[in-house]
Amino acid sequence: MQARTALEALALRPVVLMRSSWPWRSLAYLASGALLGAATVAAVLALLVAGTLLLAVVVGIGGYVACLLSGIVVARVERIRLRLVDFDELADAHQPAPRAGLRAWITLRLREEATWRELFYAALAAALLCWLDLLVLAGVGFLLSISVGAPLSIRDEPLSSTLPATFLGLFCAPILVYPVMAWAGARAAMVRAMLAPRDDDARLIEVTRSRARLVDAFEVERRRIERDLHDGAQQRLVALSMQLGMARLEVPPGSPADEPLSAAHELAKQALTELRELIRGVHPKVLTDRGLAAAVGEAASVAPLPVDIDVRLPGRLPAAVEVTAYFVVSEALTNVAKHSAATRARVSAFVRGDRLLVEVRDDGVGGAEPAAGSGLVGLADRVAVLDGTVTLSSPAGGPTVVRVDIPVRA
Numbered sequence: 001m002q003a004r005t006a007l008e009a010l011a012l013r014p015v016v017l018m019r020s021s022w023p024w025r026s027l028a029y030l031a032s033g034a035l036l037g038a039a040t041v042a043a044v045l046a047l048l049v050a051g052t053l054l055l056a057v058v059v060g061i062g063g064y065v066a067c068l069l070s071g072i073v074v075a076r077v078e079r080i081r082l083r084l085v086d087f088d089e090l091a092d093a094h095q096p097a098p099r100a101g102l103r104a105w106i107t108l109r110l111r112e113e114a115t116w117r118e119l120f121y122a123a124l125a126a127a128l129l130c131w132l133d134l135l136v137l138a139g140v141g142f143l144l145s146i147s148v149g150a151p152l153s154i155r156d157e158p159l160s161s162t163l164p165a166t167f168l169g170l171f172c173a174p175i176l177v178y179p180v181m182a183w184a185g186a187r188a189a190m191v192r193a194m195l196a197p198r199d200d201d202a203r204l205i206e207v208t209r210s211r212a213r214l215v216d217a218f219e220v221e222r223r224r225i226e227r228d229l230h231d232g233a234q235q236r237l238v239a240l241s242m243q244l245g246m247a248r249l250e251v252p253p254g255s256p257a258d259e260p261l262s263a264a265h266e267l268a269k270q271a272l273t274e275l276r277e278l279i280r281g282v283h284p285k286v287l288t289d290r291g292l293a294a295a296v297g298e299a300a301s302v303a304p305l306p307v308d309i310d311v312r313l314p315g316r317l318p319a320a321v322e323v324t325a326y327f328v329v330s331e332a333l334t335n336v337a338k339h340s341a342a343t344r345a346r347v348s349a350f351v352r353g354d355r356l357l358v359e360v361r362d363d364g365v366g367g368a369e370p371a372a373g374s375g376l377v378g379l380a381d382r383v384a385v386l387d388g389t390v391t392l393s394s395p396a397g398g399p400t401v402v403r404v405d406i407p408v409r410a
Contacts, residue, residue, distance in 0.1 A: 006085040007185030010178065022085075023177045026184035029084040030133040033187065036081070037130020040074055040122060069109060071119030075195050078121070085188045090196055114197065121194045129187060136183050140176050241268040291315075292322040296347055299330050303345070304337045310348040317356060321406055324386060325349065325358050328379050332360035332402045340364025340400055351408060358404040366398035 003009035006029075009022040017023070047067050079090045109115045244265040251257050287295035293311040300307035316322070329347055336345050342364030349358045380390040388406035 004087040005185055006181045006188060010181055010185065014174065018174055018177070022181060025084045026177075026181045027137070029081060029184045029188070030137055030180065032081055032084075033125070033133040034130050034137065036074070036077060037126045037133070040070065040126040040130075044070055044126070068119060069115070071117075071122040072109065072115060074122035074125065075118040078125075078191050078195060082188055082191055085184050086192065090192060117194060121191070124194075129190075132183070133187070136180060140180055143176065144173060237268060241265065244268055287322060287326050292317060292325055292349065295322070295326045296329050296349065299326070299333060300347060303333050305342060306344050307333065308344070308346040310346070310350075312350045314351055317351075317408060320386060321356055321408055324382055324388070325356060325404060325406060328358060328383065328390070328402070328404050329360055331379055335368065336360070336362045336364065336400070339368065340366075340398070342398075342400075354408050356404075356406045356408050358406075360402045362398070362400050364398050364400055365396075366394045366400050367396045368392060368394035368400050 003012060003022070006022060006026050009017060009020065012020065012022075044067055047070070051067070082090055244261065248261050248265060251261055286298050291313070293313055296311055297309055300309050317325075329349075333345060333347070336342050340362050342362035345360065345362040347358075347360050349356065351357070383390050383404060383406060386406050388404060391403040391405075392401075393403075394400040
């Protein structure tokens with residue numbers, strides 16, 4: 001039988017167990033646990049003292065926040081230490097962290113249940129478990145030292161009286177391996193029970209990651225289609241339109257071929273216009289080349305009603321954020337043209353802190369319902385992939401306002 005944990009190793013034959021690395025692994029696990037507990041106590045006390053001393057200049061709040069997040073560090077170290085006595089990898093219970101902004105990272109961690117479980121475990125390990133580790137190690141060491149070292153510690157007795165104690169200690173040493181491994185295995189099982197991700201957490205993390213992967217794959221496919229249409233079909237239609245135009249110049253006016261040739265030329269130009277609109281809907285090239293502000297301006301320029309634009313961005317944003325924000329604006333302007341009976345619309349976008357805020361407002365009749373096929377439900381799902389939100393305000397009589405809040409991630 002191949003043991004994967006210290007508790008399973010206890011079922012091995014004594015000779016096999018003594019020849020394996022499990023006793024040494026268990027000793028290393030308990031020794032490192034005692035050291036980790038002492039280091040945790042010292043670090044938390046130092047953070048509390050520093051936070052208290054610096055509280056007057058507000059900076060000290062960071063010390064208290066660091067104490068709350070110390071469980072994350074302890075949990076990560078525990079996951080590494082657990083490999084000494086448990087070969088099954090312990091997954092991280094946290095959701096994927098934001099890639100930009102310390103404040104966003106702290107906010108996300110404090111909202112997660114896993115953070116508070118890890119904080120509770122860190123407190124339990126520092127207050128109790130590390131001392132139990134030390135007690136087990138000290139007890140085993142004391143028993144071995146008084147028995148094996150009896151001839152050295154009891155010098156007023158003859159060697160014939162103390163030597164049996166030495167042999168007894170050597171005989172009992174393998175027996176003491178069992179309580180050491182039993183406590184190491186029980187402690188590891190406790191760590192796994194407290195730090196392992198819950199089933200719901202694991203499913204939520206996997207759903208979030210898979211949804212993000214699907215959106216990324218979909219966006220890559222959209223770009224491929226846009227590139228193929230732009231570099232292939234559009235160029236052929238341009239060439240066809242030019243050829244038809246040159247052919248019209250060669251045909252005398254009023255000849256039998258003039259009228260059908262003119263009609264074909266007009267149809268080619270209409271097809272080219274429709275194809276350009278299709279390409280813009282799939283993925284506008286201006287968005288890739290010049291960014292969100294230019295793409296929003298182009299979308300507003302082709303809208304069938306006047307659109308005021310107020311876009312103030314510090315520069316290029318992450319590609320996923322730009323694409324999502326653009327299609328929200330495009331879909332909102334399409335809804336304004338189709339359903340609102342508005343005479344004017346306004347698009348504003350700016351970055352506040354580490355979040356992009358986009359707002360599309362119109363002066364229409366209001367009464368918009370997301371469930372009525374406006375496309376906002378799909379956009380809300382897309383924004384949710386980036387941990388953003390879409391808010392709709394559309395009372396009867398107007399105005400209709402669509403607000404989007406997206407974290408800006410590098």
